[in-house]
Amino acid sequence: xxxxxxxxxxxxxxxxxxxxxxxxxxxxxxxxxxxxxxxxxxxxxxxxxxxxxxxxxxxxxxxxxxxxxxxxxxxxxxxxxxxxxxxxxxxxxxxxxxxxxxxxxxxxxxxxxxxxxxxxxxxxxxxxxxxxxxxxxxxxxxxxxxxxxxxxxxxxxxxxxxxxxxxxxxxxxxxxxxxxxxxxxxxxxxxxxxxxxxxxxxxxx
Amino acid sequence: xxxxxxxxxxxxxxxxxxxxxxxxxxxxxxxxxxxxxxxxxxxxxxxxxxxxxxxxxxxxxxxxxxxxxxxxxxxxxxxxxxxxxxxxxxxxxxxxxxxxxxxxxxxxxxxxxxxxxxxxxxxxxxxxxxxxxxxxxxxxxxxxxxxxxxxxxxxxxxxxxxxxxxxxxxxxxxxxxxxxxxxxxxxxxxxxxxxxxxxxxxxxx
DNA sequence: GGGGTTGGCTGAACATTGTTAAGCTGGTTC
DNA sequence: GAACCAGCTTAACAATGTTCAGCCAACCCC
Numbered sequence: 001x002x003x004x005x006x007x008x009x010x011x012x013x014x015x016x017x018x019x020x021x022x023x024x025x026x027x028x029x030x031x032x033x034x035x036x037x038x039x040x041x042x043x044x045x046x047x048x049x050x051x052x053x054x055x056x057x058x059x060x061x062x063x064x065x066x067x068x069x070x071x072x073x074x075x076x077x078x079x080x081x082x083x084x085x086x087x088x089x090x091x092x093x094x095x096x097x098x099x100x101x102x103x104x105x106x107x108x109x110x111x112x113x114x115x116x117x118x119x120x121x122x123x124x125x126x127x128x129x130x131x132x133x134x135x136x137x138x139x140x141x142x143x144x145x146x147x148x149x150x151x152x153x154x155x156x157x158x159x160x161x162x163x164x165x166x167x168x169x170x171x172x173x174x175x176x177x178x179x180x181x182x183x184x185x186x187x188x189x190x191x192x193x194x195x196x197x198x199x200x201x202x203x204x205x
Numbered sequence: 206x207x208x209x210x211x212x213x214x215x216x217x218x219x220x221x222x223x224x225x226x227x228x229x230x231x232x233x234x235x236x237x238x239x240x241x242x243x244x245x246x247x248x249x250x251x252x253x254x255x256x257x258x259x260x261x262x263x264x265x266x267x268x269x270x271x272x273x274x275x276x277x278x279x280x281x282x283x284x285x286x287x288x289x290x291x292x293x294x295x296x297x298x299x300x301x302x303x304x305x306x307x308x309x310x311x312x313x314x315x316x317x318x319x320x321x322x323x324x325x326x327x328x329x330x331x332x333x334x335x336x337x338x339x340x341x342x343x344x345x346x347x348x349x350x351x352x353x354x355x356x357x358x359x360x361x362x363x364x365x366x367x368x369x370x371x372x373x374x375x376x377x378x379x380x381x382x383x384x385x386x387x388x389x390x391x392x393x394x395x396x397x398x399x400x401x402x403x404x405x406x407x408x409x410x
Numbered sequence: 411g412g413g414g415t416t417g418g419c420t421g422a423a424c425a426t427t428g429t430t431a432a433g434c435t436g437g438t439t440c
Numbered sequence: 441g442a443a444c445c446a447g448c449t450t451a452a453c454a455a456t457g458t459t460c461a462g463c464c465a466a467c468c469c470c
Contacts (some may be wrong), residue, residue, distance in 0.1 A: 010417075031236075034456060047459075048419050056457065111316060113379055131386070150397050156389040159376070160398040167372025174318055181336070184361040192355050193365040194327070199408050200401030215446070240428060252430080253448050261428065413469095420463075428454070434449075440442090 014052045018066075021059055024163070028102040036082060065197055066116060067105045071098050072128030084141035085202060089194045091134055092165045096190040099169030101175075111170055130183045134158050148204040157201065164197055165190060219257045221247045226264055231309040235265060236318070272310045276303050277333030284338055289346035290407060294399045296339055301395040304374030308381075315376045316375055339363050362406065369402055370395060374392040377398060 020041035024033040035056050037044045053059045077095050081087040099106040108114075138161070139154045141147050151157050170192055175181060225246035229238040240261050241251045259262045283299050284290040304311040307403050313319075343366070344359045346352055373395055380386060 013418080020380065032348070036455090041342070044418085046457085050458070051418060058355035111375070111379060116420060127432085129245035150400070153389065155387045156394050156397070159373075159386070159389060159394055163394075163398065164369045165366035165372070165378055166376055167370070169363075170316070170375055171368055171371055174316060181364070182360045184358065184364060187304070189361050189364055189368075193402075195355070196365070196405030197398075197401050198405070201408075203401075203404050203468080218447085239426080241426095249447090250449060251428085252450085253431070256447060411470100412461090414462105415466105415468075417454075417466085420461105422460085422461100425457090426455090430453075431451085433451105435447090437444100437446090439444080 002098065010052075013044070013181075017049060017052055017059070017067055018062060022105075025063070025108070026102070029104060040156060057181065059191075061114065063105070064108050067102065067109055068130070069128045071095075071130045072133070074098055075130045075133045079137070084137050084144060085146050085198050088134075088138050088141065088161060088198055089191070091137060091160075092161060092194040093190055095130075095162075095165045096186060100172065100186060103173045106169060108171055109174065110166060114199060125144075131158070131162070134161060146205055147201050151201045160201075161194075161197065162195055166187055168193065215257075218247065218249070222257055222264070223252060223267065227268055230265075230268070230324065231307070234309060235313060255408060265313060266319065268310070269313050272314055273335070274333045275336070276300075276314075279303055280335045280338045284342070289342050289374045290351050290403050292342050292368060293339075293346065293403055294396070296342060296367060297399040298392065298395055299368075300335075300370045301374055301391060303315075304370075305377065307392060308378045311374060311378055316378065317373060320338075335365070335368070339366060351410055352406050358408045365406075366399075366402065369398055373398065397408070 017038060019096075021033070021038045024037055024041065033064055034048045035049060038059075039049045049059075053062070066084060074094050078087060078090045081090050099110075135154055135158045138157045142152055142157070147157065151160075168186060172183070172186055176183065215352065216270055226238070226243045229242055240254060243264075244251045244254045247254075252366060254264075258267070271396050279299050280296060283292060283295045304315075338364045340359055343362045347357055347359055347362070352362065356365075373391060377388070381388065
């Protein structure tokens, strides 16, 4: 039992560090969150944290991976939509919702440089690979001859779709609080943007 | 003469600081560039820099303002395009080009939080206000009944256009080097994206 | 059941950051 | 000539990520 207790304590502390870090990152941002603060929230000293993670960056990376999988799971659910063009719109909306619900995590994932959006090098399982699912959807739309002649490159179209919703989310993450832009309701804006995009891309098909 | 010399030296050093900072920011990124490195490149010590700028942030802000005006100037030239819908496309392309030519400055302007995209609070002159020029163009397109019923809100449409190109640029700034996405030529992608967008938004008008 | 090992931790310390304090120097001004 | 001031320097501070050396209790093995 005590052996189990020991092991559990180790993993326990590790998880509590992750939870505390996530909470602090969301509240104050990543750069503003100090290692000492994370350690303090868990009730240990800063150096102790280095027994569980090689450095602050590794901690951040682990949270990135978790969130990436969550986004993948959300996307996987949307994959049930049969029509690939409608699914594109739904994927976009799901993406925007995900980003706005987790703005600090979104910054982590898509606005700060890091190497492992693709799960640290090794391929993610298909159900967790958000970009992969987008790519599959676009590919299906192309195969079903739903897109115009300029939109036959699945990579390029995927990038167009991703960029569109990413732009919307990231502008809001950075400038959402500022008043010099009269922000409209983001989900509505996203819906109309995606509608315009797919209307334009399906034209002439 | 020596008075002039003195004053000139003061402004000279200031400008050399700005130039060195710009160069180092572009080369290594803003956060990675230390105040001491900037000062060193100019041939002074770090504290001397504080005679010219209240802090590192003020230095960054000054560069932001300069670049903002440059973008505004680029936009002003595009305003000569008569057709507002075509002008939207051209503005978008100019924006993408600007961003890709100055990726580090782009990060500064649009990917890091700061208060003064709007020139530090005071209104920019109309010729320098990039977002304003976009807004004007969209307004003109709406007044000329070029856009569909869902695209009658100039603010919302402006945000859609901005978000689209911003997404493209910022994805490249962050992930441009990564190979897990097969990036297509960005200007071509931007062109097709903008074409799809305006096609979709003008449909049904 | 006792000695060695080990995982999880602490306290002190280090290097690097942005920034401030105090003081020097040399030209300007009355 | 005296006061002054811009522009600089050296020294120093606080905060940050990180490393080092050592403590301690739990575990393992004979």
